[in-house]
Amino acid sequence: MIKVTNLVKSYKRKTVLNISELTIHDGEIFGLVGNNGAGKTTLLRLMLDLISPDRGSVTSEIHVVARSEKWKDYTASYLDESFLINYLTPEEFFGFIAEEYGLAPELTEARLAGFSEFFNGEVLGQKKKFIRDFSRGNRQKIGIASALVTEPRVLILDEPFNGLDPSSQIVLKRILSDFNRANGTLMVISSHDLNHITEICTRIAIIEKGVIIRDIQNDGNAMSELASYFSLRKESM
């Protein structure tokens, strides 16, 4: 469970995030949608203790993320390319992360084999290629797989579908859903793609100017609610 309490973040006296309360339960796939600059990435960074809040806290299970590092044992994330060590080969990078999380090489290999369709033969086995030499889409795949390979209880992804080709987007949706079903993983996923979000998320929040203005249980009608919100907003502008 992730619990956000009275969380406020400002830059140069401008409040960019202000969430009084938000609880994400185990097993939920929590989607975060909003326009550019709405505060999605700021919220994700606060959840990962990469920026400090001006006020309030994020608690993961029983750990306040800014005070303890225990939550890192069961959390994995991929926000952007600053999560990749781009002078390593993908194998070296996966190996490095696996060792950080105490995974045996055989287990890592077996888990990576599960991504063969997602990698489409373009990521593993390219022995002379560093991550920085891969295309943007393949770098995105490496980042997402590096988070999933640890089989975390909490998974945080920022715009995971960005840069992926249509086939890979479909495969990724299936991987995330299956993974959630099999492990009961709590997932927080931000995206601009309403179709993807409504297809995989069990709950969706709309964030605008740092405030969560709607919190929707996805019972099949989320798409129409989201579409009406964003089209109304466009018309009112």
Added chain:
Amino acid sequence: MKEAGTYLYSHIWKSFIRNERWRRNLITRLLYALVGLNFIFIFLTLGLDVSSTIAGEGREASGKFHEWIVWYLLADYLVRCIIQPVPSLDVVPYLRFRIRRSKLAGNIIIRSLFSLFNFLPLFLILPFVIKVTAPFEGIQAALLFLGGSFLLVIMNNILALMTGMLTRINPLNWLIPIGIATAFFIFDRMGGSVGDISRSLGMALTEGRPLAYFIPAVLITAAVILINRLLHQYLRVDRGSSVSSYRTHRNAFTGRLARFGDTGRYMSLEMAMILRNKRPRNAMFFVLFFIVYAFIFFLAYDEQERYINMLFTTMFLGLGAMSYGQLLFSWESTYFDGVMARKNDFLNYVRAKYYLQAILTLITFIPIAVLSYISGRISVLLTTALMIYLLGPNSCLTMLLATLNDGKVDLEASTFMNYQGVKGSQFIMTFFFVIIPIAICELTSLVAGETGGIIVLATLGILFVIFHKWWLKNIIVATFMKRKYKLLEGYRKLSA
């Protein structure tokens, strides 16, 4: 509507004026200004001294100055080839616009003109023209010489830019500057006199002979045409990207040090970072540079002042490790969000960095100790004590300073003379660190003799080495954790 190309020139100015370095705090900016003024003062004094000295020789003075012109141009060209950046990557973002490549070539040439090398000769030429040429040859000759010198400086700039491009396309093209330098030296050794040619060139410029201006102008034009052609052929977005020529099999990151536990694994990662990226790789060349300089210092000069010998020995021993150490965390700034979001053993992570820093100092110690023994200028015992001190308190200070550095370092960015991530205040502090062990040793020596100084230095070093885990945990990691948000914020900035 303006054509997009028109903005190119205003962008050069904007990129300069909006650079992050100008946004530093007031003290850092003041330090920059002081360092800048200090350099101007030093070079101006040097130029005035040279001109005043040779002005005493009356009409012979011009010849004395002129005979060095060609040597200066040759040295300037060689140094530029090695360290002057080729700003071709700066125009890559404009490739997608409706701008002719010839315009981009022009832009690259103009960007290259903002090089320190184009301003340095002014400190020599201006005093010479004012103190020698104008009084002895007249105002017109002075102006002609000034104009001619300016043309030669521009010629060197363009030729070095062209050579820089050629060497980046094919490393074999390094044979061009090497060949030119060799030709000059052979010519001089085989009975020819570069000094005479140089004197004739100086005279020809002063007298305003057209050929002296025509030849540099032709060389500039030819180089500009070649640069244009090279850009047409080679300036592509994919060439601007970081496709690596440094292959993994040459130094595979296999975690061979993993048997030493987490620290070993982190050391492997750090070594891969150094070996596989331009910027840290070149920083390591500084270690070699200091060793070569140490050979010259110990074997070619006869310096007897004890504290000067100590100062240089400490510099040779420590500056390599310190140039790595002061960017300890900044090296990883491009992927530090990932490091901090993942599970890691931060103490071992910092320990790995300390051990690598110590290994660097130990590697430099071997040749320096041999040199100090051969030259007899500083005792091997004192050199050893200095080395131990560097492993101890100095490593601690350098690492502590690194926790204050929120400058971003682009690992694949341009190479030499790149001070990205290095702040003025830190640069000065680093030199300050070199002074501390000397002060400790000298002050103790006053009370307890030289042996006493050595013992105190070594004892301090040994204590810090023995208790390294304690200070790494309670000083370095603790300070880092307190400042981590500020550091992470700094690392996320697009430019530093």
